[in-house]
Amino acid sequence: MINYTERLTLLMQDIVRRVPTLSFIDVADVLVFARSGRSNAEGAFATCHCLTLPASEPGYYFWRDRKTRHITRRSEWFVTKSPVVTLGTRNIKYMISFALPRYCDQSLDRTRKEHLYPGADPWIAKLDTVVHELYHIDPQLAGIRRIEREDGTFSANCHGHQFFEQVAGMVHTYLNSEPPPSAYEFLRDDFSSLEAQHGGVVATTFRTFPSFPQRYIERLAQQPPCDADTQEVRVEPLHAVQQPTRYTEDDLHIRQFTAATSSRLIRKGAFRAA
Numbered sequence: 602m603i604n605y606t607e608r609l610t611l612l613m614q615d616i617v618r619r620v621p622t623l624s625f626i627d628v629a630d631v632l633v634f635a636r637s638g639r640s641n642a643e644g645a646f647a648t649c650h651c652l653t654l655p656a657s658e659p660g661y662y663f664w665r666d667r668k669t670r671h672i673t674r675r676s677e678w679f680v681t682k683s684p685v686v687t688l689g690t691r692n693i694k695y696m697i698s699f700a701l702p703r704y705c706d707q708s709l710d711r712t713r714k715e716h717l718y719p720g721a722d723p724w725i726a727k728l729d730t731v732v733h734e735l736y737h738i739d740p741q742l743a744g745i746r747r748i749e750r751e752d753g754t755f756s757a758n759c760h761g762h763q764f765f766e767q768v769a770g771m772v773h774t775y776l777n778s779e780p781p782p783s784a785y786e787f788l789r790d791d792f793s794s795l796e797a798q799h800g801g802v803v804a805t806t807f808r809t810f811p812s813f814p815q816r817y818i819e820r821l822a823q824q825p826p827c828d829a830d831t832q833e834v835r836v837e838p839l840h841a842v843q844q845p846t847r848y849t850e851d852d853l854h855i856r857q858f859t860a861a862t863s864s865r866l867i868r869k870g871a872f873r874a875a
């Protein structure tokens with residue numbers, strides 16, 4: 602069977618070697634995993650998740666009375682934090698998730714990317730997505746890359762005006778560097794031909810599948826006084842976090858994906874740090 606997330610990781614290693622704009626990335630800081638996404642359903646093909654953001658400032662939720670606009674209740678104080686994901690002794694800084702089988706069935710035809718690749722093979726859309734997600738990694742490894750406007754200020758939107766053109770430029774830089782076809786040829790196949798050729802498609806997922814590490818809320822142990830508090834304001838306890846906040850290689854599974862579903866393989870997959 603083809604291990605799709607492993608192939609994507611190897612492809613990323615080749616891309617950051619050949620594309621100067623992305624050469625600051627050490628792919629060992631990046632964990633690639635799969636989520637499920639049907640080919641005929643709406644949704645993202647891939648997502649870049651940052652794990653390096655610091656804890657937020659303390660805050661609380663509150664509710665107002667519709668008529669009086671007074672606060673009637675609030676939650677306890679909390680901060681939001683990034684989960685910690687370690688492989689061996691190494692802290693993972695970013696994760697890139699791919700929706701399977703949707704990503705494998707992506708094509709350039711009739712997409713907004715099409716005009717950036719005149720006459721190109723349809724599978725180039727998948728290479729574009731890989732470069733797109735890598736381009737979201739911030740050169741200071743502090744969050745999602747902010748896009749500088751022409752006047753030197755930063756856009757709040759992580760897809761700036763020229764983002765898609767810049768991604769296409771890096772895709773061309775990569776292809777013009779004459780990469781070995783073995784690095785990217787698996788992108789030529791859609792999901793059903795991958796299954797036919799390899800007898801199945803497997804990928805790294807988290808033990809908590811379909812859940813995966815995400816920012817979470819932590820109650821402040823010391824609850825400071827709050828300006829909003831009056832006699833009428835009820836303070837609601839926060840619910841404990843349902844999902845783990847720390848993950849290691851023991852939390853990674855190898856899962857087989859099919860067109861409609863996915864199942865965990867009994868054989869536990871060793872994660873190969875790339």
Ligand SMILES: [Zn+2]
Nearest residue numbers: 733734737760
């Ligand atoms: Zn994006």
